Amino acid sequence: MKAAVVVFLGTNCQVETKAALEAYGFETKYVDSNTKNLDEFDCIFLSGGFSYGDYLRSGRIAKFTPLVESLYSYVEKQRGVIAGICNGFQILCEAHLLPGALIENDCLKFVCKNTPLELDFNGTKKKINLPVAHREGKYFYRGDVSEFVFLRYLKNPNGSKDNIAGLYDNKKRIMGLMPHPERAFFNENFGFDGREIFKIIKDELKRG
Amino acid sequence: MSSSVDENLKKEIEKRLKRTPNELENHLFEALWSEHCGYLHSKKQLKKLNFKGSLLPDENSGGVKIGNHGVFFKVESHNHPCAIEPYQGAATGIGGIIRDILALNARPVALLNSLKFAYPDTKETKHIINGVTKGISDYGNSCGISDIAGEVIFDECYKDLPLVNVMAAGLAPLDKVKLSAFREDLEVVLLGSATGLDGVGGAAFASKKLAKNKNEEKIHVQIGDPFVKKLLIEATLEILDLDGVVSCQDCGAAGLLSSTSEMAYKGKCSFELELDKVHLAQKNIEPWQIMLSETQERMVFALKKEALPEVFKIAQKYELEASCIGRTFKGSNYIIKKDSKILSSTPLDVLCNPYCYDLEPVFESDEIKYLKDKKCELFMDIETAVEKMASSYNLVSRKWFYEQWDYLVGGRSYVAPESTGVGVLKFEEENCFVAFCMDTNPLMCALDPYLGSQNTLLESYRNLVSSGFEPLGFTNCLNFASPKGDDTKYSFVKSIEGLRDCSLKLNTPVVSGNVSFYNEAKDKKIYPSVTVGMCGFLDINKPVIKSGFAMQDEIYLIGKMINKNSNVGGSLYQKELLDFLGGSVDEPDFELEDILKKTIFSLRDKKILKSAVDVSKGGILGTLFRVLCASNIGFVGKLINEENADDKLKLKLLFGEIQTRYIISTQNKKELESYFVENNIPYLYLGKCIGDKIKFDGYEFELAKLREKYLNLLQNALED
Numbered sequence: 001m002k003a004a005v006v007v008f009l010g011t012n013c014q015v016e017t018k019a020a021l022e023a024y025g026f027e028t029k030y031v032d033s034n035t036k037n038l039d040e041f042d043c044i045f046l047s048g049g050f051s052y053g054d055y056l057r058s059g060r061i062a063k064f065t066p067l068v069e070s071l072y073s074y075v076e077k078q079r080g081v082i083a084g085i086c087n088g089f090q091i092l093c094e095a096h097l098l099p100g101a102l103i104e105n106d107c108l109k110f111v112c113k114n115t116p117l118e119l120d121f122n123g124t125k126k127k128i129n130l131p132v133a134h135r136e137g138k139y140f141y142r143g144d145v146s147e148f149v150f151l152r153y154l155k156n157p158n159g160s161k162d163n164i165a166g167l168y169d170n171k172k173r174i175m176g177l178m179p180h181p182e183r184a185f186f187n188e189n190f191g192f193d194g195r196e197i198f199k200i201i202k203d204e205l206k207r208g
Numbered sequence: 209m210s211s212s213v214d215e216n217l218k219k220e221i222e223k224r225l226k227r228t229p230n231e232l233e234n235h236l237f238e239a240l241w242s243e244h245c246g247y248l249h250s251k252k253q254l255k256k257l258n259f260k261g262s263l264l265p266d267e268n269s270g271g272v273k274i275g276n277h278g279v280f281f282k283v284e285s286h287n288h289p290c291a292i293e294p295y296q297g298a299a300t301g302i303g304g305i306i307r308d309i310l311a312l313n314a315r316p317v318a319l320l321n322s323l324k325f326a327y328p329d330t331k332e333t334k335h336i337i338n339g340v341t342k343g344i345s346d347y348g349n350s351c352g353i354s355d356i357a358g359e360v361i362f363d364e365c366y367k368d369l370p371l372v373n374v375m376a377a378g379l380a381p382l383d384k385v386k387l388s389a390f391r392e393d394l395e396v397v398l399l400g401s402a403t404g405l406d407g408v409g410g411a412a413f414a415s416k417k418l419a420k421n422k423n424e425e426k427i428h429v430q431i432g433d434p435f436v437k438k439l440l441i442e443a444t445l446e447i448l449d450l451d452g453v454v455s456c457q458d459c460g461a462a463g464l465l466s467s468t469s470e471m472a473y474k475g476k477c478s479f480e481l482e483l484d485k486v487h488l489a490q491k492n493i494e495p496w497q498i499m500l501s502e503t504q505e506r507m508v509f510a511l512k513k514e515a516l517p518e519v520f521k522i523a524q525k526y527e528l529e530a531s532c533i534g535r536t537f538k539g540s541n542y543i544i545k546k547d548s549k550i551l552s553s554t555p556l557d558v559l560c561n562p563y564c565y566d567l568e569p570v571f572e573s574d575e576i577k578y579l580k581d582k583k584c585e586l587f588m589d590i591e592t593a594v595e596k597m598a599s600s601y602n603l604v605s606r607k608w609f610y611e612q613w614d615y616l617v618g619g620r621s622y623v624a625p626e627s628t629g630v631g632v633l634k635f636e637e638e639n640c641f642v643a644f645c646m647d648t649n650p651l652m653c654a655l656d657p658y659l660g661s662q663n664t665l666l667e668s669y670r671n672l673v674s675s676g677f678e679p680l681g682f683t684n685c686l687n688f689a690s691p692k693g694d695d696t697k698y699s700f701v702k703s704i705e706g707l708r709d710c711s712l713k714l715n716t717p718v719v720s721g722n723v724s725f726y727n728e729a730k731d732k733k734i735y736p737s738v739t740v741g742m743c744g745f746l747d748i749n750k751p752v753i754k755s756g757f758a759m760q761d762e763i764y765l766i767g768k769m770i771n772k773n774s775n776v777g778g779s780l781y782q783k784e785l786l787d788f789l790g791g792s793v794d795e796p797d798f799e800l801e802d803i804l805k806k807t808i809f810s811l812r813d814k815k816i817l818k819s820a821v822d823v824s825k826g827g828i829l830g831t832l833f834r835v836l837c838a839s840n841i842g843f844v845g846k847l848i849n850e851e852n853a854d855d856k857l858k859l860k861l862l863f864g865e866i867q868t869r870y871i872i873s874t875q876n877k878k879e880l881e882s883y884f885v886e887n888n889i890p891y892l893y894l895g896k897c898i899g900d901k902i903k904f905d906g907y908e909f910e911l912a913k914l915r916e917k918y919l920n921l922l923q924n925a926l927e928d
Binding site: 015016034130135182190 | 347376435439526610611613616617622623624627
């Protein structure tokens with residue numbers, strides 16, 4: 001399976017994301033914001049960081065890159081799975097590939113800590129711990145998205161609506177989450193629960 | 209010449225230049241012959257330090273060697289800017305120290321900080337603390353460099369005079385390291401942000417006391433752009449890997465002038481700078497302002513002409529501006545041209561070699577002697593003392609700070625903050641972990657700068673040892689008041705001598721450093737604040753020792769034993785509980801330090817040791833309190849080992865700070881004790897981790913109550 005790890009100017013979690021994907025058996029490649037065709041990839045990963053500095057609003061500038069254009073056609077062709085972590089999630093929302101928006105945390109501060117979560121995928125619920133690191137991670141949506149939520153905070157760190165930490169689109173082909181699964185992958189001190197998320201993506205790909 | 213340059217310096221400049229400098233040159237000298245750039249009062253003293261075993265201590269940052277890699281680290285102060293504009297001051301402090309590491313072609317991988325503030329109970333202080341914390345957060349997080357450890361100290365001497373010392377560490381294969389010296393016949397390229405008016409005169413500003421009206425000083429504070437810094441980091445690392453790129457330096461204090469003149473002076477060749485070529489952020493900017501602008505996010509490269517196209521290509525890829533601003537050639541002059549006219553040509557050995565003051569001889573003043581001779585006769589009852597110490601800003605968790613800093617980005621961070629005494633990075637390239645920590649002990653340095661600075665260095669040393677790391681080298685930031693004052697001269701010289709002697713005894717060299725003078729305002733100055741940042745090594749196959757306790761752990765003290773005759777001058781409890789500062793500072797026992805290090809490493813290897821922590825601020829009980837609260841575990845034991853001790857003595861035994869001690873835990877009491885006996889290690893059994901109370905010598909405290917303060921005191925103080 002082939003995965004693209006997107007690197008915008010200002011992205012800074014690509015190395016860990018790539019390493020985690022490779023540990024899960026993916027063949028990976030970095031792609032930049034000018035990439036116009038993603039058809040060779042089974043899976044597109046938008047990793048964390050601060051694309052273009054995120055000065056206006058998280059993901060606002062990244063939205064206007066050729067890469068995001070090619071994501072639209074990737075989705076249209078139903079080619080593969082798209083996953084956005086942290087800044088990647090923000091970009092997916094900003095690009096309307098996922099519903100809702102990620103706005104400034106209630107505490108108005110950057111929050112970096114390990115957080116307990118409930119993973120709820122295909123009917124099985126499980127408690128996991130993942131690190132979060134963001135200042136604009138409060139999920140907001142006017143309406144009900146509960147059927148698409150697969151990850152909820154057990155101790156809400158940012159004021160997210162309905163404790164939403166991660167959700168997918170109605171076809172389960174696009175998913176976004178604020179916590180960093182790639183940071184809970186290689187090191188016992190931060191646990192290995194991140195592997196659960198990569199497993200879901202791999203299973204979804206297998207499902208076809 | 210401008211009024212801020214001393215009359216004697218003016219004469220010295222004219223004498224060496226053999227003419228009167230023109231107006232532009234006046235500005236050049238004002239900057240390069242400032243304390244901040246020229247180290248006028250400290251240069252002679254800094255030469256005393258022990259550099260033996262350090263890697264490239266004369267470069268932008270020095271380091272230590274691990275296998276085929278250099279680990280470079282350096283600390284820098286941004287005190288003055290943070291007093292005026294805390295947010296930008298802290299952000300650009302981070303920016304500046306990152307560039308120092310980057311210039312060597314080392315990827316910056318970790319940040320640390322040592323922050324000192326007044327108690328967070330006034331609006332002004334809270335503004336400073338919030339601004340500094342957010343500045344570090346917004347800048348460091350966005351650059352993608354993890355902020356792995358540090359310290360925060362509160363004392364009223366830092367009111368309006370905050371100290372913001374930031375440290376960066378980077379890694380580079382030794383054969384890829386680039387130096388800063390120019391060579392003859394090279395092109396010089398300026399990469400990064402367009403030069404503007406921000407920060408003009410910053411070096412001179414940082415070289416004097418703060419003015420009363422802070423708004424007047426704001427023009428001297430630089431403005432950071434972490435996104436551009438992130439691009440600059442990636443572009444610089446690509447450029448420095450090109451063939452034909454010879455040297456590199458960042459534009460920090462006194463901007464383009466200080467970087468290019470220093471590179472030329474080091475390279476023993478002339479440099480001709482064409483001002484028309486510099487990419488500018490605005491029109492109507494004067495030549496002297498271009499030279500002295502401290503616009504952030506700029507790097508200077510010297511390279512062979514053939515490499516120019518590749519360099520510009522990389523700049524374009526990262527959407528950065530670059531311009532070829534001059535060239536080097538045989539000679540020894542610094543030449544500035546505009547419209548083909550020479551505006552200035554000065555010999556580099558005059559420009560870059562400022563007059564240096566001698567601080568010696570120095571004398572211990574009667575005031576310091578009086579303090580040292582003072583005896584602490586004050587006391588309070590133990591219950592009140594424990595509750596007060598448990599709500600001391602200086603002992604509670606730093607969670608409020610570090611949770612705003614991304615300590616995980618980059619994939620190298622190995623431990624969570626406060627789970628050990630240090631920040632740890634995984635360094636798989638050399639099959640090891642490297643650890644860093646920062647420490648300061650202003651109270652001890654105020655009483656006895658010689659022992660105080662030694663004890664500071666040893667605190668870092670013990671932080672590393674207690675986590676299982678072999679100390680390799682250290683960096684330092686010397687924060688002092690005006691070097692014109694006799695007491696400051698004395699404490700500065702003695703601090704340097706303390707650091708030198710301690711470093712020789714520990715066989716741990718200094719690799720880099722920074723000096724910040726003039727941390728004083730009207731009628732008020734900071735305590736001598738010697739900040740040490742240390743680096744250590746651990747084989748990747750060995751475990752990092754944690755500081756946390758678990759249920760049923762047996763707790764021991766090893767090292768020096770405190771008694772009624774111990775010297776506890778500079779202990780936190782005297783200052784916080786009794787508002788007392790005085791008495792003699794304890795001396796370290798270097799032989800025992802080494803024995804304890806070997807003991808901890810050996811107990812770890814035998815798997816007898818569960819956890820270890822050095823005994824520092826707050827003494828035995830202060831240290832226990834921190835670990836028990838962090839681990840959320842109770843304790844029952846005996847901590848007072850003198851018969852018929854009164855409250856005064858009890859306070860001393862519980863909270864007194866003496867040197868050369870660790871607290872360790874085990875679940876294997878028998879083997880541990882037989883190891884101590886066989887190896888003749890001084891030890892004391894303290895007690896056992898059990899229940900949900902902290903109980904000792906007839907006293908009893910609810911853990912939950914103490915822990916609530918431990919976790920939330922700072923947040924409550926800073927967010928009300």
